[in-house]
Amino acid sequence: MPSYLLSLDQGTTSSRAIVFSHQGEIVATGQHEFPQHFPHPGWVEHEPQDIWNSTIDSAREAIEKAGIQAADITAIGITNQRETTLVWDRHTGEPVYRAIVWQDRRTADECLPLQQHTEMLRELTGLLPDPYFSATKIAWILDNVEGARVRAEAGDLLFGTVDSYLLWRLTDGAVHATDATNASRTLLFNIHTQQWDEELLALFRVPRQMLPEVKDSAAEFGHSAAHWFGGEITIAGIAGDQQAALIGQACFSEGMAKSTYGTGCFVILNTGKQALMSEHRLLTTVAYRLNGQVTYALEGSIFMAGATIQWIRDGLQLISNAQESQSLAEETGYDNPVYMVPAFAGLGAPYWDPDARGAILGLSRDTGIKEIVTAGLQAVCYQTRDLLDAMAGDGVRPAELRVDGGMVVNDWLVQCLADISGVPISRPKVTETTALGAAFLAGLQTGVFNSLDDVSQLWVHERAFIPELDVTTRERLYQGWQSAVKRVCKVE
Numbered sequence: 001m002p003s004y005l006l007s008l009d010q011g012t013t014s015s016r017a018i019v020f021s022h023q024g025e026i027v028a029t030g031q032h033e034f035p036q037h038f039p040h041p042g043w044v045e046h047e048p049q050d051i052w053n054s055t056i057d058s059a060r061e062a063i064e065k066a067g068i069q070a071a072d073i074t075a076i077g078i079t080n081q082r083e084t085t086l087v088w089d090r091h092t093g094e095p096v097y098r099a100i101v102w103q104d105r106r107t108a109d110e111c112l113p114l115q116q117h118t119e120m121l122r123e124l125t126g127l128l129p130d131p132y133f134s135a136t137k138i139a140w141i142l143d144n145v146e147g148a149r150v151r152a153e154a155g156d157l158l159f160g161t162v163d164s165y166l167l168w169r170l171t172d173g174a175v176h177a178t179d180a181t182n183a184s185r186t187l188l189f190n191i192h193t194q195q196w197d198e199e200l201l202a203l204f205r206v207p208r209q210m211l212p213e214v215k216d217s218a219a220e221f222g223h224s225a226a227h228w229f230g231g232e233i234t235i236a237g238i239a240g241d242q243q244a245a246l247i248g249q250a251c252f253s254e255g256m257a258k259s260t261y262g263t264g265c266f267v268i269l270n271t272g273k274q275a276l277m278s279e280h281r282l283l284t285t286v287a288y289r290l291n292g293q294v295t296y297a298l299e300g301s302i303f304m305a306g307a308t309i310q311w312i313r314d315g316l317q318l319i320s321n322a323q324e325s326q327s328l329a330e331e332t333g334y335d336n337p338v339y340m341v342p343a344f345a346g347l348g349a350p351y352w353d354p355d356a357r358g359a360i361l362g363l364s365r366d367t368g369i370k371e372i373v374t375a376g377l378q379a380v381c382y383q384t385r386d387l388l389d390a391m392a393g394d395g396v397r398p399a400e401l402r403v404d405g406g407m408v409v410n411d412w413l414v415q416c417l418a419d420i421s422g423v424p425i426s427r428p429k430v431t432e433t434t435a436l437g438a439a440f441l442a443g444l445q446t447g448v449f450n451s452l453d454d455v456s457q458l459w460v461h462e463r464a465f466i467p468e469l470d471v472t473t474r475e476r477l478y479q480g481w482q483s484a485v486k487r488v489c490k491v492e
């Protein structure tokens with residue numbers, strides 16, 4: 001009897017594969033980093049072959065470490081960095097350009113005239129005209145790679161987000177599909193009708209024939225070809241990584257929220273069957289689609305969270321590893337006059353200013369490394385507060401926030417989050433919730449789990465972080481952040 005689930009988690013800086021037991025416990029992990037390409041300021045690209053190799057190598061490593069065979073795996077779940085855009089030849093499989101990564105700002109100018117369509121885009125897609133999403137990236141490839149538009153119109157090119165590309169390769173080109181969560185990040189998908197939208201395809205000049213079929217998040221997506229893992233494996237779940245984390249955190253009831261701290265930070269709040277439109281520049285997105293039923297979410301996206309700490313480590317070389325940030329912050333404490341606004345790639349929610357650039361403010365002669373490092377961590381907390389306040393403005397303040405991602409091993413950071421946001425934080429035992437969410441989806445489809453209730457039973461709490469800071473100090477610190485943000489971007 002197969003008794004494992006394999007999750008493929010293709011992230012921005014690394015690919016991971018995790019073998020889970022049917023009880024949701026981690027059995028073995030494989031992980032491979034891959035190079036980032038920054039050919040021009042504001043541009044971020046990945047080599048498609050790196051995405052593929054790192055994924056397949058991680059999967060084989062995890063399977064080998066677990067000491068199992070393909071036949072022992074009930075199903076594969078795929079989860080992925082979202083919005084990142086690939087275009088490849090339907091016949092040869094050859095990508096026509098590198099993957100344009102979600103962080104890439106090259107289409108900022110193309111987004112300016114789209115401002116006049118903001119309301120329409122918001123209503124149909126729940127998104128905003130920003131280079132973050134896939135549509136303008138697809139158009140850029142079609143307009144800038146010689147012959148690409150003609151080939152796309154002739155039906156020779158395929159578009160996919162990373163899930164779609166991995167699925168296509170795993171199935172040896174047999175399946176070109178995606179799930180509703182990934183589709184909902186393209187600016188081309190009507191989140192109410194759950195269809196690619198002709199009006200949007202015309203606006204962004206994207207040929208319909210390039211697009212993948214959109215399925216439920218738990219569905220029959222095909223089989224991985226036998227030669228990849230020594231036997232065919234059913235692919236039964238797909239979700240964008242932030243939605244997968246919501247599932248892995250078992251946030252299945254309206255009002256439940258999770259926040260993931262990896263490269264960026266993404267707060268997602270389950271709004272149930274209602275596609276709640278934000279008045280505070282949050283996104284409305286598909287949380288998951290199961291048995292044709294859509295559950296919606298409000299999302300706040302921060303582009304730089306862990307990436308700020310990476311920059312402090314690699315760019316400024318102030319620390320030699322990310323863990324050091326914790327002891328330095330403990331020394332500094334909250335009362336830090338230095339503020340860092342990490343707008344390296346513009347600012348995401350709720351500001352949406354692609355032209356904003358980063359700044360460190362409040363420097364004096366006694367400022368040292370520890371204050372700057374601490375400011376990097378505090379920026380993550382202040383930005384989370386921005387998002388929670390925006391959600392509260394839309395009438396929903398979660399009673400607790402479930403956190404995950406590589407940064408949440410940092411206890412100081414998580415306590416600071418509780419103190420600055422005023423919301424109790426809950427950290428689960430398995431913080432690999434993204435991969436877990438994809439495994440849950442694959443397990444739901446293949447009968448390992450019968451319902452979301454079954455899945456909720458597997459979520460295990462590890463530690464609570466309760467807000468302790470007095471309100472006056474909290475508000476004073478936060479006002480300092482708001483002043484700093486006003487210095488670098490247009491705050492409406």
Ligand SMILES: Nc1ncnc2c1ncn2[C@@H]1O[C@H](COP(=O)(O)OP(=O)(O)O)[C@@H](O)[C@H]1O
Pocket residue numbers: 011012013014261262263264305306307308309310322323324325326405406407409410413
């Ligand atoms: N102890 C720590 N304190 C602060 N940040 C950390 C710590 N450990 C890791 N990080 C940050 O977490 C990020 C890695 O998280 P991860 O979830 O693996 O990211 P992703 O999936 O986006 O690649 C890195 O950007 C790193 O700087």
Ligand SMILES: O=P(O)(O)OC[C@H](O)CO
Pocket residue numbers: 010011012013080081082083102240241242262263264
């Ligand atoms: O690769 P991550 O985990 O930083 O996630 C990237 C997001 O999906 C971008 O929207």
